[in-house]
Amino acid sequence: MSVGVIIGIIVVIVIVGLIGWAISAYNGLVALRNRVKNGWAQIDVQLKQRADLIPNLVETVKGYAGHESNVLTQVTQARAGVVAAAQNPNAxxxxxxxxENQLSRALFNLQATAEAYPQLQANQNFMDLQAQLKELENKIAYARQFYNDVVLKLNTAIETVPTNIIAGLFHFEQAQYFEADVADRQAPQVKF
Structure with missing residues (x-):
């Protein structure tokens, strides 16, 4: 074999290797992007279930603590904001x-208000709704963590060499983390 043939074979092997790597990198980025979409969809399912549960919870609390209309209004308005954002294709x-963070704060206020009513705390319907809400909040927390983990992997792949080359060529964009609102990061004030 001549030197030219050997160099030709090496060039072909290098080109095939680069093409194989590029395909693998592209497929990895697509898989991560799809996992991010799936993670968001899982959060969305849990949030929909929470939004569906809230009217029952508000009605139960309203029966015992009807004069706490400010808190009930906050929850109702926050839920309406969540539903509107979920149904808006441009959101x-x-x-x-x-x-969702506004709704979480409103639900926290509702829970705090409900604690002031012992009869409400003893109501089986309220206890069942509260247990369902707690279970949903745990599922939402898990879904958010899963989503943020996948976003981290995708964003890291987009930023690191050499996959950043493929990400740039095919216009992969970083995903946004599901972060707590600034108000949620502050410790709640407890007054006695």
Whole structure:
């Protein structure tokens, strides 16, 4: 074999190797992007279940603590904001996350208000709804963690060499984390 043939074979092997790597990198980025979409969809399912549960919870609390209309109004308005953001095809993930964080704060206020009513705490319907809500909140927390883990993997792959080359060529964009709102990061004030 001549030197030219050997160099030709080496060039072909290198080209085939680069093409194989590029295909593998592209497929990896696509898989991560799809996992991010799946993670968001899982969060969305849990949030829909929470939004469906809230009217029952509000009605139960209203029967015992009807004069706490400010808290009930906050929950109702926050739920309406979540539903509107979920149904708006132009809503960004950031807008949806903000709406969900507002609802979480309103639900926290509702739970705190309900604690002031012993009869409500003893109501079986309220206890069942509260247990369902707690279970959903745990599922939402898990789904958020899964989503953020996958976002981390995708964003890291997009930023690191050499997959950043493929990500740039095919316009892969970083995904947004599901982060707590600034107000949620502050410790709640407890007054006695």
């Amino acid at each position: 960004t993930q950031a807008q949806r996350i903000t709406a």
